[in-house]
Amino acid sequence: MSDSISAWVDKDEMRRLAESLLSRPFGHELDRLEVDFGSQFEGFAREVQAEPTRGSAPVAPTALPPAPAASPVETTSQAAVQPASARPVFSEAEVPAASPKEEVQAAPSSPAVEASSTNPSPSVMRSAVQFLKKAQAEGRAGGVIRSARPTPPPSVSPDAGDEAVSVSSPPVQEARPIHSPFRRVSDIESKVEEAQEPIAAPSHPPISVNKLKRPPAPSGDDPILARVIQFGKWLKGPVGVRNFFVSNSEGKILIDELSNPKLIQVARSLAGASGSGSSGESELGSLHVRIGEDSILEVVPTPSQFGILILGLVVEHPLPEDLIHEIRKGLEEVANARLIRSAARRS
Amino acid sequence: MDADPQGSVGLSLTRQSRVLPGFYDLMADPVYPIDRLIVPTRLETLSLVAAGQTSDYELGGGEMGVTLHRVREFLRSVEGKGYEVCIVDTAAGLFGATADVLSASSAVIIPQQAEPLGIRSVPKLMSVLARMRVVNPELSVLGLLLTMMQPGLAESREAAQSLKDILPSELLFQTMIPRDDLFIRASARGLPVGAMENGAGAMAVFDRVRMEVEAKLTAMAQRK
Numbered sequence: 019m020s021d022s023i024s025a026w027v028d029k030d031e032m033r034r035l036a037e038s039l040l041s042r043p044f045g046h047e048l049d050r051l052e053v054d055f056g057s058q059f060e061g062f063a064r065e066v067q068a069e070p071t072r073g074s075a076p077v078a079p080t081a082l083p084p085a086p087a088a089s090p091v092e093t094t095s096q097a098a099v100q101p102a103s104a105r106p107v108f109s110e111a112e113v114p115a116a117s118p119k120e121e122v123q124a125a126p127s128s129p130a131v132e133a134s135s136t137n138p139s140p141s142v143m144r145s146a147v148q149f150l151k152k153a154q155a156e157g158r159a160g161g162v163i164r165s166a167r168p169t170p171p172p173s174v175s176p177d178a179g180d181e182a183v184s185v186s187s188p189p190v191q192e193a194r195p196i197h198s199p200f201r202r203v204s205d206i207e208s209k210v211e212e213a214q215e216p217i218a219a220p221s222h223p224p225i226s227v228n229k230l231k232r233p234p235a236p237s238g239d240d241p242i243l244a245r246v247i248q249f250g251k252w253l254k255g256p257v258g259v260r261n262f263f264v265s266n267s268e269g270k271i272l273i274d275e276l277s278n279p280k281l282i283q284v285a286r287s288l289a290g291a292s293g294s295g296s297s298g299e300s301e302l303g304s305l306h307v308r309i310g311e312d313s314i315l316e317v318v319p320t321p322s323q324f325g326i327l328i329l330g331l332v333v334e335h336p337l338p339e340d341l342i343h344e345i346r347k348g349l350e351e352v353a354n355a356r357l358i359r360s361a362a363r364r365s
Numbered sequence: 366m367d368a369d370p371q372g373s374v375g376l377s378l379t380r381q382s383r384v385l386p387g388f389y390d391l392m393a394d395p396v397y398p399i400d401r402l403i404v405p406t407r408l409e410t411l412s413l414v415a416a417g418q419t420s421d422y423e424l425g426g427g428e429m430g431v432t433l434h435r436v437r438e439f440l441r442s443v444e445g446k447g448y449e450v451c452i453v454d455t456a457a458g459l460f461g462a463t464a465d466v467l468s469a470s471s472a473v474i475i476p477q478q479a480e481p482l483g484i485r486s487v488p489k490l491m492s493v494l495a496r497m498r499v500v501n502p503e504l505s506v507l508g509l510l511l512t513m514m515q516p517g518l519a520e521s522r523e524a525a526q527s528l529k530d531i532l533p534s535e536l537l538f539q540t541m542i543p544r545d546d547l548f549i550r551a552s553a554r555g556l557p558v559g560a561m562e563n564g565a566g567a568m569a570v571f572d573r574v575r576m577e578v579e580a581k582l583t584a585m586a587q588r589k
Contacts, residue, residue, distance in 0.1 A: 032488050
Protein backbone atom coordinates (compact mmCIF):
# COMPACT_ATOMS: atom_id res chain seq x y z
CA MET A 19 0.00 0.00 0.00
CA SER A 20 1.39 3.37 -0.96
CA ASP A 21 2.56 5.87 1.67
CA SER A 22 -0.14 8.28 0.58
CA ILE A 23 -2.65 5.86 2.11
CA SER A 24 -0.85 3.51 4.51
CA ALA A 25 0.26 6.38 6.73
CA TRP A 26 -3.33 7.55 7.03
CA VAL A 27 -5.40 4.44 7.65
CA ASP A 28 -5.30 1.63 10.16
CA LYS A 29 -5.65 -1.49 8.00
CA ASP A 30 -6.78 -3.72 10.86
CA GLU A 31 -9.39 -1.23 11.98
CA MET A 32 -10.69 -0.94 8.43
CA ARG A 33 -10.95 -4.71 8.11
CA ARG A 34 -12.77 -4.92 11.43
CA LEU A 35 -15.22 -2.24 10.34
CA ALA A 36 -15.71 -3.92 7.00
CA GLU A 37 -16.48 -7.27 8.65
CA SER A 38 -18.98 -5.58 10.94
CA LEU A 39 -20.77 -4.03 7.97
CA LEU A 40 -21.15 -7.44 6.40
CA SER A 41 -22.62 -9.05 9.49
CA ARG A 42 -25.83 -8.47 11.37
CA PRO A 43 -25.43 -5.64 13.84
CA PHE A 44 -24.89 -6.65 17.46
CA GLY A 45 -26.72 -9.99 17.23
CA HIS A 46 -29.97 -8.22 16.53
CA GLU A 47 -32.62 -10.82 15.89
CA LEU A 48 -34.58 -9.76 12.88
CA ASP A 49 -38.04 -11.04 12.26
CA ARG A 50 -37.98 -13.47 9.41
CA LEU A 51 -40.40 -12.21 6.84
CA GLU A 52 -41.33 -14.18 3.80
CA VAL A 53 -40.43 -12.33 0.63
CA ASP A 54 -43.43 -12.50 -1.58
CA PHE A 55 -42.44 -13.14 -5.18
CA GLY A 56 -45.79 -14.55 -6.13
CA SER A 57 -46.94 -17.98 -7.22
CA GLN A 58 -45.01 -17.82 -10.51
CA PHE A 59 -41.63 -17.49 -8.83
CA GLU A 60 -39.47 -20.54 -9.39
CA GLY A 61 -36.25 -19.62 -7.64
CA PHE A 62 -33.10 -17.62 -8.12
CA ALA A 63 -30.84 -17.99 -11.11
CA ARG A 64 -27.58 -19.80 -10.53
CA GLU A 65 -24.67 -17.37 -10.55
CA VAL A 66 -21.17 -18.09 -11.85
CA GLN A 67 -18.85 -18.14 -8.83
CA ALA A 68 -15.61 -16.17 -9.27
CA GLU A 69 -12.59 -16.57 -7.02
CA PRO A 70 -12.19 -13.87 -4.38
CA THR A 71 -9.25 -11.70 -5.29
CA ARG A 72 -8.12 -9.96 -2.12
CA GLY A 73 -4.48 -8.99 -2.28
CA SER A 74 -3.98 -10.54 -5.68
CA ALA A 75 -2.70 -9.09 -8.91
CA PRO A 76 -2.64 -5.33 -9.28
CA VAL A 77 -5.72 -3.60 -10.54
CA ALA A 78 -5.96 -3.88 -14.29
CA PRO A 79 -6.40 -0.45 -15.78
CA THR A 80 -9.95 0.10 -16.85
CA ALA A 81 -11.11 2.55 -19.42
CA LEU A 82 -14.38 2.86 -21.16
CA PRO A 83 -14.32 0.03 -23.68
CA PRO A 84 -14.66 1.22 -27.28
CA ALA A 85 -18.00 0.66 -28.94
CA PRO A 86 -17.92 -2.86 -30.39
CA ALA A 87 -17.92 -3.22 -34.20
CA ALA A 88 -21.18 -5.18 -34.14
CA SER A 89 -24.43 -3.47 -33.30
CA PRO A 90 -23.83 -1.92 -29.91
CA VAL A 91 -27.51 -1.81 -29.12
CA GLU A 92 -27.91 -5.54 -29.50
CA THR A 93 -24.79 -6.27 -27.50
CA THR A 94 -25.78 -4.17 -24.55
CA SER A 95 -29.42 -5.16 -24.64
CA GLN A 96 -28.46 -8.77 -24.11
CA ALA A 97 -27.10 -7.77 -20.78
CA ALA A 98 -29.89 -5.36 -20.09
CA VAL A 99 -32.87 -7.62 -20.51
CA GLN A 100 -33.09 -10.93 -18.73
CA PRO A 101 -36.69 -11.84 -18.23
CA ALA A 102 -37.27 -14.14 -15.32
CA SER A 103 -38.94 -16.82 -17.36
CA ALA A 104 -35.81 -17.34 -19.48
CA ARG A 105 -33.32 -17.79 -16.63
CA PRO A 106 -32.00 -21.15 -15.55
CA VAL A 107 -33.40 -21.81 -12.08
CA PHE A 108 -33.03 -23.79 -8.94
CA SER A 109 -36.13 -25.26 -7.51
CA GLU A 110 -36.92 -23.67 -4.21
CA ALA A 111 -36.23 -26.94 -2.43
CA GLU A 112 -32.58 -26.81 -3.47
CA VAL A 113 -31.91 -23.47 -1.89
CA PRO A 114 -30.13 -24.37 1.33
CA ALA A 115 -31.39 -22.83 4.54
CA ALA A 116 -28.58 -20.93 6.21
CA SER A 117 -27.64 -21.92 9.73
CA PRO A 118 -27.15 -19.04 12.20
CA LYS A 119 -23.37 -19.43 11.86
CA GLU A 120 -23.52 -19.32 8.10
CA GLU A 121 -25.54 -16.15 8.18
CA VAL A 122 -22.61 -14.30 9.64
CA GLN A 123 -19.87 -15.87 7.62
CA ALA A 124 -21.45 -16.71 4.26
CA ALA A 125 -20.16 -14.62 1.43
CA PRO A 126 -22.64 -13.48 -1.16
CA SER A 127 -22.36 -15.12 -4.54
CA SER A 128 -19.89 -13.54 -6.88
CA PRO A 129 -21.32 -10.75 -8.95
CA ALA A 130 -19.59 -11.79 -12.17
CA VAL A 131 -22.42 -12.95 -14.37
CA GLU A 132 -21.78 -13.22 -18.06
CA ALA A 133 -24.61 -12.01 -20.23
CA SER A 134 -24.08 -14.95 -22.55
CA SER A 135 -24.93 -17.41 -19.77
CA THR A 136 -28.62 -16.48 -20.11
CA ASN A 137 -30.65 -17.26 -23.18
CA PRO A 138 -33.59 -14.97 -23.59
CA SER A 139 -35.96 -15.89 -26.38
CA PRO A 140 -35.50 -14.23 -29.79
CA SER A 141 -38.82 -12.40 -29.58
CA VAL A 142 -37.88 -10.94 -26.20
CA MET A 143 -34.52 -9.88 -27.58
CA ARG A 144 -36.13 -8.20 -30.57
CA SER A 145 -38.53 -6.20 -28.45
CA ALA A 146 -35.75 -5.27 -26.05
CA VAL A 147 -33.57 -4.04 -28.90
CA GLN A 148 -36.42 -2.03 -30.37
CA PHE A 149 -37.29 -0.56 -27.00
CA LEU A 150 -33.72 0.53 -26.37
CA LYS A 151 -33.30 2.02 -29.84
CA LYS A 152 -36.52 3.96 -29.41
CA ALA A 153 -35.53 5.22 -26.00
CA GLN A 154 -32.08 6.29 -27.14
CA ALA A 155 -33.46 8.07 -30.19
CA GLU A 156 -36.10 9.86 -28.17
CA GLY A 157 -33.57 10.77 -25.55
CA ARG A 158 -31.15 12.29 -28.04
CA ALA A 159 -33.96 14.17 -29.74
CA GLY A 160 -35.52 15.78 -26.73
CA GLY A 161 -33.85 14.81 -23.49
CA VAL A 162 -35.00 12.32 -20.93
CA ILE A 163 -37.92 14.09 -19.35
CA ARG A 164 -41.23 13.71 -21.20
CA SER A 165 -42.95 16.84 -20.06
CA ALA A 166 -42.19 19.87 -22.23
CA ARG A 167 -43.33 22.32 -19.60
CA PRO A 168 -42.13 22.87 -16.08
CA THR A 169 -44.58 21.86 -13.37
CA PRO A 170 -44.72 24.60 -10.80
CA PRO A 171 -46.34 23.90 -7.45
CA PRO A 172 -50.02 24.69 -7.37
CA SER A 173 -50.96 28.25 -6.46
CA VAL A 174 -54.26 28.71 -4.70
CA SER A 175 -55.86 32.04 -3.90
CA PRO A 176 -56.81 32.41 -0.25
CA ASP A 177 -60.51 32.62 -1.10
CA ALA A 178 -60.65 29.73 -3.50
CA GLY A 179 -61.98 26.37 -2.56
CA ASP A 180 -60.47 23.12 -3.68
CA GLU A 181 -62.31 23.35 -7.00
CA ALA A 182 -60.33 26.41 -7.94
CA VAL A 183 -56.99 24.62 -7.89
CA SER A 184 -55.86 24.06 -11.38
CA VAL A 185 -52.50 22.46 -11.79
CA SER A 186 -50.82 21.31 -14.88
CA SER A 187 -48.68 18.40 -13.92
CA PRO A 188 -47.02 15.67 -15.90
CA PRO A 189 -49.15 12.61 -16.45
CA VAL A 190 -48.57 10.10 -13.72
CA GLN A 191 -47.49 6.73 -14.89
CA GLU A 192 -48.60 3.91 -12.74
CA ALA A 193 -45.80 1.39 -12.76
CA ARG A 194 -46.75 -2.14 -13.70
CA PRO A 195 -47.07 -4.40 -10.70
CA ILE A 196 -43.71 -6.06 -10.14
CA HIS A 197 -42.79 -8.14 -7.16
CA SER A 198 -40.00 -6.35 -5.43
CA PRO A 199 -36.98 -8.11 -3.96
CA PHE A 200 -37.02 -5.59 -1.15
CA ARG A 201 -38.88 -6.23 2.02
CA ARG A 202 -42.00 -4.21 2.31
CA VAL A 203 -41.30 -0.98 4.10
CA SER A 204 -44.53 -1.44 6.05
CA ASP A 205 -43.28 -4.80 7.31
CA ILE A 206 -39.93 -3.55 8.45
CA GLU A 207 -41.36 -0.40 9.92
CA SER A 208 -39.46 0.15 13.08
CA LYS A 209 -41.28 -1.01 16.19
CA VAL A 210 -39.86 2.11 17.70
CA GLU A 211 -42.57 4.02 15.85
CA GLU A 212 -45.20 1.58 17.03
CA ALA A 213 -44.29 2.18 20.65
CA GLN A 214 -47.23 3.46 22.58
CA GLU A 215 -46.57 7.09 23.21
CA PRO A 216 -46.25 7.62 26.94
CA ILE A 217 -48.83 9.79 28.58
CA ALA A 218 -47.98 13.20 27.27
CA ALA A 219 -46.05 15.29 29.71
CA PRO A 220 -46.20 19.05 29.42
CA SER A 221 -43.75 20.22 26.80
CA HIS A 222 -40.75 22.03 28.24
CA PRO A 223 -37.09 22.30 27.36
CA PRO A 224 -34.51 20.46 29.44
CA ILE A 225 -33.91 22.03 32.82
CA SER A 226 -30.62 23.76 33.44
CA VAL A 227 -28.30 21.85 35.78
CA ASN A 228 -27.80 24.98 37.88
CA LYS A 229 -31.48 25.01 38.71
CA LEU A 230 -31.80 21.27 39.15
CA LYS A 231 -32.63 19.94 42.57
CA ARG A 232 -30.43 16.95 43.36
CA PRO A 233 -32.15 13.60 43.75
CA PRO A 234 -32.86 12.44 47.30
CA ALA A 235 -29.97 10.40 48.69
CA PRO A 236 -30.80 6.72 48.25
CA SER A 237 -31.01 4.61 51.36
CA GLY A 238 -28.80 1.55 51.41
CA ASP A 239 -31.43 -0.16 53.56
CA ASP A 240 -33.98 -0.17 50.78
CA PRO A 241 -33.96 -2.81 48.07
CA ILE A 242 -32.57 -1.63 44.76
CA LEU A 243 -35.91 -1.61 43.00
CA ALA A 244 -37.34 0.75 45.59
CA ARG A 245 -34.30 2.99 45.21
CA VAL A 246 -34.69 3.03 41.44
CA ILE A 247 -38.39 3.85 41.71
CA GLN A 248 -37.54 6.76 43.97
CA PHE A 249 -34.89 7.85 41.50
CA GLY A 250 -37.47 7.59 38.75
CA LYS A 251 -39.69 10.10 40.52
CA TRP A 252 -36.83 12.56 40.39
CA LEU A 253 -36.29 11.83 36.70
CA LYS A 254 -39.92 12.42 35.86
CA GLY A 255 -40.26 15.38 38.18
CA PRO A 256 -37.45 17.96 38.15
CA VAL A 257 -35.66 16.46 35.13
CA GLY A 258 -38.80 16.20 33.04
CA VAL A 259 -38.37 12.70 31.65
CA ARG A 260 -41.53 11.11 30.29
CA ASN A 261 -40.70 7.45 30.90
CA PHE A 262 -37.61 5.42 31.56
CA PHE A 263 -36.21 1.93 31.86
CA VAL A 264 -33.14 0.38 33.38
CA SER A 265 -31.56 -2.81 32.18
CA ASN A 266 -28.13 -4.37 32.37
CA SER A 267 -25.93 -4.80 29.31
CA GLU A 268 -27.35 -8.27 28.75
CA GLY A 269 -30.90 -7.01 28.53
CA LYS A 270 -32.14 -8.11 31.94
CA ILE A 271 -34.72 -5.57 33.01
CA LEU A 272 -34.65 -3.87 36.36
CA ILE A 273 -37.52 -1.50 35.67
CA ASP A 274 -39.39 -0.76 32.46
CA GLU A 275 -42.15 1.80 32.04
CA LEU A 276 -42.32 1.48 28.28
CA SER A 277 -42.96 -2.24 27.73
CA ASN A 278 -41.09 -2.00 24.45
CA PRO A 279 -38.36 -4.61 24.00
CA LYS A 280 -37.28 -3.02 20.71
CA LEU A 281 -36.43 0.25 22.41
CA ILE A 282 -34.38 -1.58 25.00
CA GLN A 283 -32.58 -3.45 22.23
CA VAL A 284 -31.85 -0.16 20.46
CA ALA A 285 -30.51 1.29 23.69
CA ARG A 286 -28.28 -1.73 24.31
CA SER A 287 -27.03 -1.63 20.74
CA LEU A 288 -26.26 2.07 20.94
CA ALA A 289 -24.43 1.57 24.21
CA GLY A 290 -22.51 -1.31 22.69
CA ALA A 291 -21.64 0.65 19.55
CA SER A 292 -20.32 3.52 21.64
CA GLY A 293 -17.81 1.14 23.26
CA SER A 294 -19.09 1.93 26.69
CA GLY A 295 -18.73 -1.62 27.95
CA SER A 296 -15.53 -1.15 29.80
CA SER A 297 -14.54 2.44 29.50
CA GLY A 298 -14.56 5.12 32.09
CA GLU A 299 -17.30 7.69 32.26
CA SER A 300 -15.27 10.17 30.29
CA GLU A 301 -15.80 8.04 27.21
CA LEU A 302 -19.42 7.11 27.80
CA GLY A 303 -20.77 10.29 26.28
CA SER A 304 -24.31 11.05 25.34
CA LEU A 305 -26.27 8.81 23.03
CA HIS A 306 -29.67 9.54 21.69
CA VAL A 307 -31.92 8.66 18.82
CA ARG A 308 -35.18 10.16 17.67
CA ILE A 309 -38.03 7.71 18.05
CA GLY A 310 -40.94 9.93 17.16
CA GLU A 311 -41.78 13.39 15.98
CA ASP A 312 -41.44 14.80 19.48
CA SER A 313 -39.71 11.97 21.27
CA ILE A 314 -36.06 11.22 21.81
CA LEU A 315 -34.61 8.11 23.40
CA GLU A 316 -31.67 9.24 25.50
CA VAL A 317 -29.36 6.35 26.40
CA VAL A 318 -27.20 6.73 29.50
CA PRO A 319 -24.80 3.82 30.12
CA THR A 320 -23.87 3.91 33.81
CA PRO A 321 -21.14 1.94 35.59
CA SER A 322 -22.22 0.25 38.77
CA GLN A 323 -21.42 -2.68 41.02
CA PHE A 324 -23.74 -4.73 38.78
CA GLY A 325 -21.75 -3.89 35.67
CA ILE A 326 -22.86 -1.37 33.08
CA LEU A 327 -26.49 -0.39 33.55
CA ILE A 328 -28.38 0.93 30.55
CA LEU A 329 -30.68 3.77 31.49
CA GLY A 330 -33.12 4.72 28.73
CA LEU A 331 -35.02 8.00 28.99
CA VAL A 332 -37.82 9.14 26.73
CA VAL A 333 -37.63 12.92 26.52
CA GLU A 334 -38.87 15.65 24.28
CA HIS A 335 -35.47 17.20 23.57
CA PRO A 336 -31.91 15.85 23.64
CA LEU A 337 -30.44 16.42 27.08
CA PRO A 338 -27.32 18.54 27.56
CA GLU A 339 -24.09 16.81 28.57
CA ASP A 340 -23.98 18.26 32.08
CA LEU A 341 -27.51 17.04 32.80
CA ILE A 342 -26.58 13.59 31.50
CA HIS A 343 -23.65 13.65 33.86
CA GLU A 344 -25.92 14.45 36.84
CA ILE A 345 -28.36 11.72 35.88
CA ARG A 346 -25.58 9.19 35.52
CA LYS A 347 -24.13 10.19 38.86
CA GLY A 348 -27.57 9.85 40.46
CA LEU A 349 -28.13 6.36 39.07
CA GLU A 350 -24.64 5.33 40.11
CA GLU A 351 -25.36 6.38 43.67
CA VAL A 352 -28.68 4.55 43.60
CA ALA A 353 -27.10 1.36 42.30
CA ASN A 354 -24.13 1.46 44.67
CA ALA A 355 -26.04 2.69 47.75
CA ARG A 356 -25.42 -0.48 49.73
CA LEU A 357 -21.72 -0.44 48.93
CA ILE A 358 -21.55 3.18 49.98
CA ARG A 359 -23.46 2.42 53.19
CA SER A 360 -21.14 -0.48 54.05
CA ALA A 361 -18.09 1.64 53.40
CA ALA A 362 -19.49 4.41 55.59
CA ARG A 363 -20.17 1.99 58.45
CA ARG A 364 -16.69 0.54 58.30
CA SER A 365 -15.17 3.96 58.51
CA MET B 366 -34.94 10.39 -6.29
CA ASP B 367 -32.61 13.29 -5.78
CA ALA B 368 -32.17 14.00 -2.08
CA ASP B 369 -29.19 16.27 -2.58
CA PRO B 370 -30.13 19.93 -2.05
CA GLN B 371 -27.80 20.86 -4.90
CA GLY B 372 -30.03 18.81 -7.17
CA SER B 373 -27.29 17.51 -9.45
CA VAL B 374 -29.20 14.44 -10.64
CA GLY B 375 -32.09 16.48 -11.93
CA LEU B 376 -29.87 19.29 -13.20
CA SER B 377 -27.84 16.84 -15.24
CA LEU B 378 -30.95 15.74 -17.06
CA THR B 379 -33.22 18.71 -17.51
CA ARG B 380 -33.35 22.46 -17.02
CA GLN B 381 -36.84 21.93 -15.65
CA SER B 382 -35.28 20.50 -12.53
CA ARG B 383 -34.74 24.05 -11.32
CA VAL B 384 -38.48 24.56 -10.96
CA LEU B 385 -39.79 21.05 -10.35
CA PRO B 386 -41.16 20.26 -6.91
CA GLY B 387 -39.44 17.35 -5.27
CA PHE B 388 -38.00 15.69 -2.22
CA TYR B 389 -37.42 18.78 -0.13
CA ASP B 390 -40.90 20.08 -0.79
CA LEU B 391 -42.18 16.82 0.65
CA MET B 392 -39.88 17.13 3.64
CA ALA B 393 -41.22 20.62 4.26
CA ASP B 394 -44.84 19.62 3.78
CA PRO B 395 -45.71 16.03 4.64
CA VAL B 396 -49.06 16.23 2.84
CA TYR B 397 -47.52 17.31 -0.45
CA PRO B 398 -49.19 15.15 -3.11
CA ILE B 399 -46.69 12.50 -4.12
CA ASP B 400 -48.18 12.23 -7.60
CA ARG B 401 -46.97 15.76 -8.26
CA LEU B 402 -43.43 14.83 -7.37
CA ILE B 403 -43.01 11.81 -9.62
CA VAL B 404 -41.88 12.86 -13.09
CA PRO B 405 -42.09 10.24 -15.85
CA THR B 406 -39.31 10.06 -18.41
CA ARG B 407 -39.00 8.78 -21.96
CA LEU B 408 -37.60 5.60 -20.49
CA GLU B 409 -40.78 3.86 -19.48
CA THR B 410 -39.24 2.03 -16.57
CA LEU B 411 -37.71 5.16 -15.06
CA SER B 412 -39.36 8.00 -13.20
CA LEU B 413 -37.66 10.79 -11.32
CA VAL B 414 -38.24 12.83 -8.22
CA ALA B 415 -36.24 16.02 -8.34
CA ALA B 416 -34.63 17.63 -5.29
CA GLY B 417 -37.33 20.30 -5.12
CA GLN B 418 -37.52 23.94 -4.31
CA THR B 419 -37.69 24.35 -0.55
CA SER B 420 -34.44 25.79 0.66
CA ASP B 421 -35.18 26.13 4.38
CA TYR B 422 -33.91 22.63 5.00
CA GLU B 423 -30.44 23.51 3.83
CA LEU B 424 -30.09 26.03 6.57
CA GLY B 425 -31.77 24.40 9.49
CA GLY B 426 -32.31 20.77 8.73
CA GLY B 427 -29.11 19.16 9.87
CA GLU B 428 -30.50 17.08 12.71
CA MET B 429 -31.07 13.43 12.07
CA GLY B 430 -34.55 12.16 12.56
CA VAL B 431 -36.44 15.26 11.61
CA THR B 432 -37.58 13.89 8.29
CA LEU B 433 -37.26 10.16 8.91
CA HIS B 434 -40.96 9.63 9.24
CA ARG B 435 -41.65 11.45 5.99
CA VAL B 436 -38.98 9.55 4.12
CA ARG B 437 -40.51 6.30 5.31
CA GLU B 438 -43.98 7.41 4.32
CA PHE B 439 -42.75 8.38 0.87
CA LEU B 440 -41.06 5.03 0.35
CA ARG B 441 -44.20 3.23 1.48
CA SER B 442 -46.25 5.24 -0.98
CA VAL B 443 -44.07 4.56 -4.00
CA GLU B 444 -43.85 0.92 -3.03
CA GLY B 445 -47.62 0.86 -2.95
CA LYS B 446 -47.70 2.31 -6.44
CA GLY B 447 -45.72 -0.65 -7.66
CA TYR B 448 -42.27 0.83 -8.10
CA GLU B 449 -39.70 -1.92 -7.83
CA VAL B 450 -36.67 0.06 -6.79
CA CYS B 451 -36.19 3.55 -5.47
CA ILE B 452 -32.62 4.75 -5.85
CA VAL B 453 -31.95 7.81 -3.74
CA ASP B 454 -29.02 10.07 -4.51
CA THR B 455 -28.05 11.77 -1.26
CA ALA B 456 -25.73 14.58 -0.39
CA ALA B 457 -22.27 13.71 0.88
CA GLY B 458 -21.97 13.40 4.64
CA LEU B 459 -23.97 11.27 7.01
CA PHE B 460 -26.28 13.71 8.74
CA GLY B 461 -29.62 15.36 8.17
CA ALA B 462 -31.64 14.05 5.27
CA THR B 463 -28.88 11.65 4.25
CA ALA B 464 -29.01 9.99 7.65
CA ASP B 465 -32.79 9.81 7.48
CA VAL B 466 -32.70 8.22 4.03
CA LEU B 467 -30.18 5.67 5.28
CA SER B 468 -32.41 4.99 8.27
CA ALA B 469 -35.28 4.13 5.97
CA SER B 470 -33.43 2.27 3.22
CA SER B 471 -32.80 -1.40 2.80
CA ALA B 472 -29.43 -1.12 1.08
CA VAL B 473 -26.69 1.39 0.39
CA ILE B 474 -24.04 1.73 -2.30
CA ILE B 475 -21.06 3.92 -1.46
CA PRO B 476 -19.54 5.67 -4.45
CA GLN B 477 -15.95 6.56 -3.69
CA GLN B 478 -13.48 8.41 -5.87
CA ALA B 479 -10.41 6.37 -6.66
CA GLU B 480 -7.89 8.80 -5.21
CA PRO B 481 -5.90 8.91 -1.96
CA LEU B 482 -8.00 11.62 -0.29
CA GLY B 483 -11.15 9.65 -0.92
CA ILE B 484 -9.67 6.43 0.41
CA ARG B 485 -8.49 8.10 3.61
CA SER B 486 -12.06 8.95 4.51
CA VAL B 487 -13.35 5.39 4.07
CA PRO B 488 -12.71 4.30 7.69
CA LYS B 489 -14.76 7.18 9.05
CA LEU B 490 -17.51 6.46 6.60
CA MET B 491 -17.64 2.79 7.58
CA SER B 492 -17.62 3.66 11.25
CA VAL B 493 -20.62 5.90 10.88
CA LEU B 494 -22.44 3.34 8.76
CA ALA B 495 -21.87 0.77 11.48
CA ARG B 496 -23.60 3.04 13.97
CA MET B 497 -26.32 3.81 11.45
CA ARG B 498 -27.10 0.10 11.28
CA VAL B 499 -27.98 0.18 14.93
CA VAL B 500 -30.85 2.48 14.08
CA ASN B 501 -31.67 0.57 10.91
CA PRO B 502 -30.58 -3.07 11.23
CA GLU B 503 -32.17 -3.74 7.85
CA LEU B 504 -29.58 -1.60 6.07
CA SER B 505 -27.33 -3.78 3.95
CA VAL B 506 -24.09 -2.35 2.65
CA LEU B 507 -23.83 -3.53 -0.93
CA GLY B 508 -20.31 -2.18 -1.17
CA LEU B 509 -17.96 0.56 -2.22
CA LEU B 510 -18.09 1.46 -5.87
CA LEU B 511 -14.92 3.12 -7.06
CA THR B 512 -15.57 5.99 -9.41
CA MET B 513 -13.52 8.42 -11.47
CA MET B 514 -10.85 5.80 -11.83
CA GLN B 515 -7.89 7.05 -13.87
CA PRO B 516 -5.89 4.07 -15.07
CA GLY B 517 -3.15 6.31 -16.39
CA LEU B 518 -2.50 7.89 -12.98
CA ALA B 519 -0.41 5.87 -10.53
CA GLU B 520 -2.03 7.46 -7.47
CA SER B 521 -5.49 6.49 -8.67
CA ARG B 522 -4.41 2.90 -9.38
CA GLU B 523 -2.72 2.67 -5.98
CA ALA B 524 -5.78 3.99 -4.21
CA ALA B 525 -7.93 1.32 -5.81
CA GLN B 526 -5.37 -1.38 -5.08
CA SER B 527 -5.19 -0.33 -1.44
CA LEU B 528 -8.88 -0.88 -1.01
CA LYS B 529 -8.67 -4.20 -2.75
CA ASP B 530 -5.92 -5.27 -0.38
CA ILE B 531 -7.78 -4.26 2.76
CA LEU B 532 -11.48 -4.79 2.21
CA PRO B 533 -13.27 -8.11 1.85
CA SER B 534 -14.19 -8.71 -1.76
CA GLU B 535 -17.86 -8.69 -0.82
CA LEU B 536 -17.57 -5.06 0.20
CA LEU B 537 -15.94 -3.78 -2.98
CA PHE B 538 -17.59 -3.74 -6.36
CA GLN B 539 -15.50 -5.48 -8.97
CA THR B 540 -16.55 -2.93 -11.56
CA MET B 541 -14.92 0.47 -11.40
CA ILE B 542 -16.31 3.54 -13.11
CA PRO B 543 -13.62 5.29 -15.09
CA ARG B 544 -13.27 9.04 -15.35
CA ASP B 545 -14.17 10.01 -18.89
CA ASP B 546 -15.09 13.15 -20.78
CA LEU B 547 -18.22 11.40 -21.95
CA PHE B 548 -19.86 11.98 -18.59
CA ILE B 549 -19.33 15.70 -18.88
CA ARG B 550 -20.65 15.79 -22.43
CA ALA B 551 -23.69 13.76 -21.42
CA SER B 552 -24.63 16.08 -18.59
CA ALA B 553 -24.08 19.04 -20.88
CA ARG B 554 -26.68 17.55 -23.20
CA GLY B 555 -28.96 16.52 -20.38
CA LEU B 556 -28.76 12.85 -21.26
CA PRO B 557 -27.92 9.68 -19.42
CA VAL B 558 -24.47 8.64 -20.57
CA GLY B 559 -25.84 5.43 -22.07
CA ALA B 560 -28.00 7.41 -24.48
CA MET B 561 -25.06 9.24 -26.04
CA GLU B 562 -24.06 8.29 -29.56
CA ASN B 563 -20.85 6.64 -28.37
CA GLY B 564 -22.23 5.67 -25.01
CA ALA B 565 -22.42 1.92 -25.55
CA GLY B 566 -19.11 1.38 -23.79
CA ALA B 567 -20.28 3.38 -20.78
CA MET B 568 -23.54 1.50 -20.77
CA ALA B 569 -21.64 -1.76 -20.65
CA VAL B 570 -19.73 -0.58 -17.56
CA PHE B 571 -22.89 0.40 -15.74
CA ASP B 572 -24.55 -2.78 -16.86
CA ARG B 573 -21.83 -4.69 -15.05
CA VAL B 574 -22.58 -2.62 -11.98
CA ARG B 575 -26.23 -3.47 -12.39
CA MET B 576 -25.42 -7.18 -12.53
CA GLU B 577 -23.29 -6.94 -9.40
CA VAL B 578 -26.07 -5.12 -7.58
CA GLU B 579 -28.62 -7.72 -8.63
CA ALA B 580 -26.39 -10.54 -7.46
CA LYS B 581 -25.82 -8.86 -4.12
CA LEU B 582 -29.54 -8.22 -3.67
CA THR B 583 -30.25 -11.83 -4.54
CA ALA B 584 -27.74 -12.99 -1.93
CA MET B 585 -29.28 -10.56 0.53
CA ALA B 586 -32.74 -11.96 -0.04
CA GLN B 587 -31.47 -15.52 0.31
CA ARG B 588 -29.83 -14.72 3.64
CA LYS B 589 -33.12 -13.37 4.91
